[in-house]
Amino acid sequence: MALKPIDNALLLPPETIKLGVNEENKTAESLPPSADPIIDYISSENLEPISDPESKIHGLVEELDSKDWTKVCESLNDVRRFALYHSLLLLPILEKVILVAVKAMKNPRSALCKTSIMASSDIFKVFGDQLLDSTINAFDNLLLQLLLKASQDKRFVCEEADRALNAMVKSMTPLPLLNKLRPYVSHSNPKVRAKAAITISKSVSKMGLEGMNEFGLVSLVQMAADLLNDRLPEAREAARNIVTSIYEAYTRNEEQKQESWQNFCQSSLPPIHAQSMVKITGSP
Template sequence: MLAKSDSTNEKEMATTLKSTPAPSAESSAEPVLAEVEYVLSENLKDLSDVDTQLETLLERLDSKDWLVVLEALTNVRQLAIFHAELMQPILGGVVQLVTKSVKNPRSALCKTAIMACADIFKSYHEHLLDILDPLLLQLLLKASQDKRFVCEEAERTLEVMTLWIPPQPMLQKLQPYVKHNNPKIRAKASVCVYNSATRLGVEDIDQIGLESLLKIAAAQLNDRLPEARDASRKLLLYLHVIYCRNSPEITISNFPESEVPTSKQDHWEQYCFKSLPAATAQAVLRVTCVDS
């Protein structure tokens, strides 16, 4: 099976297949050879028979024939882009079966399913929150694996997720994964936390609590993987800027009169020591005082 990055024959589907069946019944168990082309969302064309494709979609997504599933995943992408409202009533079943394909060890199927996830995120936003958890875990796992072209696709899709799903509920979904036992999952989740947090408005930060975000960022500062540490540092710098703007909408604890800071940086130092253990606060200040 050969994966090709350029689109030489754009048809109705996102994935063009050329299969060579086994020559006889005796050899029918042998794998089917196929060329798979991955088409970008903007190059996809609308379906010609929407009703028929939609009616059979769940059945085809659950087929034992991977070529049938591959075509169905392309139809998911087309429906999400051109007919999102028509697929919404079966969205839960679609996401469940797309998640199943993301888990599939066949790389072409897995990558196409991940591409379908990106189109689903762009179309359904907050409507995915109640059904997101199993898919989120699989995307974090795929972004953590060694197979580069699947890993990179999963990373792109996670970025799309943080752009299109509202940041406040997205951060709540991500919090368990920044504490995950797998350091690679922690690292990918930390990147997602940073991407989502930087989309928060002042009112959102006030609702979540700047202190809560500070603790999430600080917890990854000494993580095993550089990717997690880098995301933590970037988030700390972002929170430092937000704090130093001293917006009235952000609730900041009052200090005793004898401890009133003489500068914004002093104020930040005292805030860190009040919010974090001393050693963690020192680590945060080393990042925000030196790099800011």
């Protein structure tokens, strides 16, 4: 007589028989994940030179492209060290490094995002106007990401992006930077508009009348007038600061009297906007 095949399920322990395949997977998924490693945010002052920079630089781009996000964080800190202490070695691959930083800023991991923003701050401090060189095409992407990150709700990322934007303003010539920032005061996101307006106001405060004329004094005044009617109070406050900086530069020359400023506003703007300008500066 033929024997019946043995049911494999009978050979399994009882607790396994009770679980279907989906239930087993569900049980595995419900296990607590291992804790993420703690990332140290090292201030620029505490970063040290690289012991063998000539050897290290050759593998930097590959390390930045690692699938392990913690290794990318470590490599971004190496980027900071190269920028601060070995900038000539970093310069030839700077655009690739900026592209990696931009990619990291888009990553949902806040630790990776913040580390990349810190790297951008040190890059601004060291390279300044070199980032506007025609060979560095990644600057526009970097600027947009910083404005977006400065506009988001995660406070510690937002504050770090604000610091990076401040480092950018301090290290770069106002006129070319204003040309880069100009499009963002018309951005569809009101928070981005506000951050752009604040950054512009800080750049304008560094300019004299000659630089403002080179940018286009009428364009600058019109930009400020538009921002005075923006939805967010931060943008409106930035616009007032821009107007004050323009007024101080305009009237610093003894030949430019307050009456001349009033005439300039009236000839450059619609009456209601000109009136707002005169009111802000306290002109009669």
